[in-house]
Amino acid sequence: MAKTGLAALGATLALVMVTLPPAVTAADRIKCWTNRDGIRECGNVVPPEYSQKGYEEKNLRGITVGTQNRALTNEELETRRQQAAEIAAQEREQARREANDRVLLATFASVDDILLARDGQIANIDSQIRVTRSHIEKLHANLGAMIARAAASERRGEQPSEEITANIDNVREQIADNESFIENKIAEQQSVKVQYNADIRRFRELKGLLPNPEFENSPPTTGATVPPSAQLAAP
Secondary structure: OHHHHHHHHHHHHHHHHHHOOOOOOHHHOEEEEEOOOOOEEEEOOOOHHHHHHOEEEEOOOOOEEEEEOOOOOHHHHHHHHHHHHHHHHHHHHHHHHHHHHHHHHHHOOOHHHHHHHHHHHHHHHHHHHHHHHHHHHHHHHHHHHHHHHHHHHHHOOOOOOHHHHHHHHHHHHHHHHHHHHHHHHHHHHHHHHHHHHHHHHHHHHHHOOOOOHHHHOOOOOOOOOOOHHHHHHOO
16 A cells, blocks of 8 residues: 555656756857847857847747846946936935924024024124224224334434334234134125025924015124024035
8 A cells, every 4th residue: 555655656756857847047048139230139149249238038938038238338327327426415415404404493493583593693793893893993003103103214314123114014914814804704794694594484484484585684683603504504
């Protein structure tokens, strides 16, 4: 009885092995490509001049079992690189905007809070400008006195001393530096106003508030530095 069962099992396995299709190997595949004349050709090996242009692999029944795309040209590779770089830049910009939004909402509870911060920074810059202008006035007074001493020496037929000449040049340089400082601070004030107004507009958008351009663009009660959102966005 056991022998009969084993014989039947053996016969079944033999039948399965006969009916199963043989495994397809790389050698059994036919490669098809298009030549320079646009004619379809097939063979076991793709000629070197066509290997980079893409081809199909078919089994012995003519069914496509694989595809090899053509190699990209240098121009196409560069285009893909640029596209990837643009996408990465857009993603970084989106992440920066979202981070700025979180800081804006965490820092300010209302539009009035933003205006208060803006006016405080502008007042700070105004104070620096006033102090610098006062210093420039003193420098001008010192310069006038030194020039007068130098002129007195020349009227006596004497050359002004090297010390006086050097001091005059030094004071003139200090005046120029301080005037440049004031110009930069005035530009900074304008930058702060623009940035804070942008923050107010964005805050209203995030909070679902109606825009109020006249209120947002109204002149500050005093006068700037970079707001928190701008500091975060700086590279």
